Amino acid sequence: MDNQTSSSTLDSGDLAAPLKIKDDWQVLSPVAIFYFAVSVFKHLFSNIIYLIPAIAVSYKSVLEHPFIWLPAILAAFTLLTLFAFVSFKVYRYRLTEDNIEIRSGIFSKKHLNLPFSRVQNVKIEQPIYYRFTGHACLQLDTAGSAKNEAKLVAIKLDFAQQLKARIQNQVQKDEGDINLENLSADPAASLSGSESNKAHQEIVLNQRNLSDLVIHGITSNRIWIFLGGLAPFYNNIFDSIGEWITSLGIDLTELFSLQTHSLLEVGLYALSLTMLVMLVMVSFSVIGAIISFYGYTLSKLDDKYIRRSGLFTKHEVSMGLSRLQMVVQKQDWLDVLLKRINLKFEQSNSFSKNLSASASSSKIIVPSIKPHECQALIDDAYPDNSLNALVGNDAFSPISKRFIFRNIVYVLMPLWLIITSSTLMNGKFMISALLSVLFVGLCGLVVLRWKRWGIAKDQNFVYLRKGLIGVDYYCFPTYKLQQTQFKQNLLMKRRQLATVKFVLASGSLTVPMIDEKLAYEFIDKGLYQVESSQKSWM
Incomplete structure (x- = not known):
């Protein structure tokens, strides 16, 4: 492989030193071996819970025969070191003007080509074993699959910061080009945007x-x-x-x-x-x-x-x-x-x-x-949000009280009757009493759950409230919606109730058993905002 590197300099934003783009395949610093070793150890430790039953059964016999587990530990350590070294040797990366390529993998070869414009987040991570050498890990997250993220695992900290600034500038430039297509010919707005781009002070x-x-x-x-x-x-x-x-x-x-x-x-x-x-x-x-x-x-x-x-x-x-x-x-x-x-x-x-x-x-x-x-x-x-005013006035529309009836009568009560009857027939009166106390407590939690659940909206946002003893509030712009779902079974339809599900890129939120008209109102308003808004959900 040719070890010569051709470089070009690009503006790195706020950093004084320009970023040198290395457009030939580069190898990592040898300190990357520590990263790969720690990563394998973390993976094994995170899955050790599946080995707990086997360890619980055999650990006494293993301790009684140290000539078995000592060589096993040495063999595992050797394999761990070998895997980390080989992972380091096969890892390659290169940068061009607007993308990064990474080759990695021992048994399953991976070749990732990630344009800077697709990067959603940039994260710099500096483990404790990198602080002494001045290295860091640069992690790039896209809006796509979690399997397609890019990570440079042992690069110099200053180079990581420069590359981060370069990527963010590229993303901002692409977004600016898109926004210019949607802007009206307003000189005052253009001037305001130019002035805001000059403000690079971290607060x-x-x-x-x-x-x-x-x-x-x-x-x-x-x-x-x-x-x-x-x-x-x-x-x-x-x-x-x-x-x-x-x-x-x-x-x-x-x-x-x-x-x-x-x-x-x-x-x-x-x-x-x-x-x-x-x-x-x-x-x-x-x-x-x-x-x-x-x-x-x-x-x-x-x-x-x-x-x-x-x-x-x-x-x-x-x-x-x-x-x-x-x-x-x-x-x-x-x-x-x-x-x-x-x-x-x-x-x-x-x-x-x-x-x-x-x-x-x-x-x-x-x-x-x-x-x-x-x-x-x-x-x-969200400068235009009304969450504080809604909480202060308790302006959330509650879910139906049928929620209490459904969970207590259809779920908790049958279980309580069956188990309590069985214990009474066997003469276990104390256990029956404890089960009755537990049943009353669970019924109280269902009532609390119903009391907490609510939904509200204003011109630009949807607000959800849920919880048990504590209270959680969710606030999202309506135009960020990816999908809405309207669910209604026969019993809910008879009582004009429905369940609404809001799907966003960050996950889904469900509000059960609200008034049917209110459900349609939220869905219609959400779809209208998505269709009429020129803003991107990204």
């Missing part, structure tokens, strides 16, 4: 400090997923913890004995132990939030939002405002108590399937902000 919209991240970790506790994966090991974990507590001189059997302690003392001991366990579990969630969102900054540069965060791996996500599909204001029950909101700016969901929520470049999450901060960000994204 900080929001920052999250450590206390905000701690609150986010507490309110969005996801430790239950981890605990579910550990279920096969509970007996051994509890035995180990019991042995450790005994080694400290604490006898749990004596501590919780009603013969030596009063019921009040045992209750207090149990409550203290429960609080201690909960504190440990919440600590894991808080640590995860800090790792994901440390140093969080949301900025705006022209018509782009830029999110930077990450403790070990630094993420820089850039998202064009014109590509924003929907804003989501979410509150769980703890968020309601602490008066915090998690705000999401969502785009196409095709790319987010391969990434965690915090690292995904298809959406920008602003964790645990206060209500006035949330509304300020929504107003910045």
Whole structure:
């Protein structure tokens, strides 16, 4: 292969140094081996849950025979290193004036040719093992399939920033050419557009400090997923913890004995132990939030939002405002108590399937902000929105009360009657009483679900409300609609009810059992806006 590189310089936007376009096939820096090794390890670890049953059955025998598992670990490490090295060797990329090509793959060869004009998001990621060498990963997301994203995994940080600016300038130029075709001959509007293009000052919209991240970790506790994966090991974990507590001189059997302690003392001991366990579990969630969102900054540069965060791996996500599909204001029950909101700016969901929520470049999450901060960000994204006024006046049209009847009478009550009758016939009165309490509680949740669900609209936006104890609000411009669906079965038709489904590039939203006329009104207004608006959903 010819190693000579022919280069041309292009304007890189705000960066002083011009971008050198390398139009011959380039190899990655050897530090890319670390990236490929870590990627394989992450993939194996993410699928380890499928191996938990086999590990739970055989891990004792494996520990008793170290001459089996030690060579196995060495062999796995060797294969991992070999795979990372070969992946590095076969990876090639080259740049032209307006596109990037990438060749990769060991067993399944891939050749990706991505024009800059198709790029939806540009993300710079700098893992901790790249900070010492000044390298970074550049990730390019398109509006198409998640399998067609491009990623340069070991390039210099300054080159990544220049390439990002080059791509964004190309996208902005293409969008500007399209907009010029639709503009009327208005000199004042043209002058205004020219002046706005000259403004290249990044404005900080929001920052999250450590206390905000701690609150986010507490309110969005996801430790239950981890605990579910550990279920096969509970007996051994509890035995180990019991042995450790005994080694400290604490006898749990004596501590919780009603013969030596009063019921009040045992209750207090149990409550203290429960609080201690909960504190440990919440600590894991808080640590995860800090790792994901440390140093969080949301900025705006022209018509782009830029999110930077990450403790070990630094993420820089850039998202064009014109590509924003929907804003989501979410509150769980703890968020309601602490008066915090998690705000999401969502785009196409095709790319987010391969990434965690915090690292995904298809959406920008602003964790645990206060209500006035949330509304300020929504107003910045959608200046003409009426969400705050609708919430204050409770102007959402509710769904039908038939929702309560359907879920309680047709779903919950038959199950409760069957199970309760069976337990009563067997003389298990206490279990029947507990099942009845559970049934009443579930009925209450159904009523809450009905109370939260609502829909509203104004001249330019559609608003949805849903939730259980907390309340979530969804706001999207009507012209962003990709598809609408009208669903009605025989029972709903008899009562003039219908279910409406709104499909956007970021996903779908469903509102069940609303008035038939209201459903047609939303669909007709949405289709009219899509047909009459000259704005692009992208």
